[in-house]
Amino acid sequence: MNRLEWKPATVGEALQAAVSFFMQKEIGSPRLEAEVLLAYGLGVSRAGLLARLRDRLSDDQKERLGELIQRRLTGCPLQYITGRQEFWGLDFTVTPAVLIPRPETELLVEAALALLGQRDRTATTWIADVGVGSGAITVAMAREHPRLQVLATDLSEAALAVARQNAEQHGVAGQIRFTQGDLLGPAIEAGIRLNAVLSNPPYIPAGDIPSLQREVAGFEPKLALDGGEDGLDCYRRLIPQAGLVLEPGGFVALEIGYNQGGDVAGLLEAQGFADIRIIRDGQGHDRVVTAVWPGEKKV
Ligand SMILES: C[S@@+](CC[C@H](N)C(=O)[O-])C[C@H]1O[C@@H](n2cnc3c(N)ncnc32)[C@H](O)[C@@H]1O
Structure with missing residues (x-):
């Protein structure tokens, strides 16, 4: 100008x-x-x-x-200027330390709530949100399910601080344990057993990042975007970890890239997960995959 x-x-x-x-x-x-x-x-x-x-x-x-x-x-996204983004009908604080929550991620929350709906709502349920970022998934889940306890992990301390602030703002901080660490490492170290593992991990192939919209490539945290050479690095490590911490009958709900359904379903199947479902978004793209942990790895 x-x-x-x-x-x-x-x-x-x-x-x-x-x-x-x-x-x-x-x-x-x-x-x-x-x-x-x-x-x-x-x-x-x-x-x-x-x-x-x-x-x-x-x-x-x-x-x-x-x-x-x-x-x-x-090119700075509007949300980083105003510091606000709506998700799940709730107002979230966002800073350049966190990914701006996307509407598509609400599909993951819907899928996880549907799977949890089959559980006894009076029982305490433990889930993890791996790569909590702004806290969008964690806060939405905790608001919907008052008996839910969430282990929220992220490598980024700055992101965890934003997630904590959002949890406090929405009155659910008491349901959440925020832990800095690599994927499900904190759950494995603490011996926590989980009923569900939710994650929207970084899944963009590294080579594709420079060609994304300038608002994304130039301003959103690389740690939130970069999924390694083919975008699947986090799933390769997270899925075997999930098998270690999930209770039998527990499930994973993972956000995925628009063409990653087949690859991530393959990783889940190889690990012994059952009832694998790929959910598509409004544009017909792969967006979420869910799968149930039967309790033991297939041989
Ligand atoms: C795509 S963002 C998702 C943020 C938020 N859950 C959402 O859906 O809007 C991925 C998040 O994972 C975190 N992250 C990246 N690698 C990680 C790792 N190895 N362990 C834990 N968190 C990681 C990033 O810092 C970032 O906050």
């Missing part, structure tokens, strides 16, 4: 200018993003913004809005 082009007198002119800058940069939903960003910058709701289109802007407001728009034009 050329500073000279930024001379809005009113909120409405600022909105128009922001939409046009965003269109020039081919930002996905220019009007929506401009409204959310300006509302954030002015400390009002979107409805409040639209009610103030004729209001004049102070010099301070012009400068602040100009800086926010500039930041978005560099």
Whole structure:
């Protein structure tokens, strides 16, 4: 954005200018993003913004809005600027230390709740969320299932701090044990037996990362994206670990990349998991795989 082009007198002119800058940069939903960003910058709701289109802007407001728009034009995702993202109908804090929760991940929560639904809801149930990130999966699960206890692991201390903050904000921190560690290592070391292992691990093939959207490749944590050469590194280590910690009849629910269903199902089958199901998203892509642990490895 050329500073000279930024001379809005009113909120409405600022909105128009922001939409046009965003269109020039081919930002996905220019009007929506401009409204959310300006509302954030002015400390009002979107409805409040639209009610103030004729209001004049102070010099301070012009400068602040100009800086926010500039930041978005560099490719920084809107959610890292506002610090917020909705998931499962709940408002989450997000920082650049965590992946921005995606709507597709709600399919994993739905699948896990459906499988847990077959269990006695009055019994305490232990699950793990491996790679907790912002806490999206963990918090949604804990809110839905008050007897659920969650072991939430991540390699990133900074991500764990964000997840803890979200759990506190949503009143479920008492149901969650946050532990820094590699995949299910903390559960294995502590001898914890689990009824379910949930995970949305990094699964993008390393070589594909540079060609992702600039918002993702340039701003989201590599640790949350990079699944090694073919994207399957975490599943190769996590699936055998899950067999060690799951109770007989326990299950895994794993988010996967759009074409990884066959490969991950193969890893689960080789490990002795049963009832393997691949769930597709609204676009028809592989998105979640679930499987039940029968209690012993097939030979
Ligand atoms: C794709 S993000 C998912 C975050 C969150 N669960 C969600 O669904 O929005 C993957 C997360 O796994 C973490 N991670 C990556 N490698 C890990 C490992 N070996 N052990 C534990 N966590 C790991 C990353 O730091 C990141 O927070």
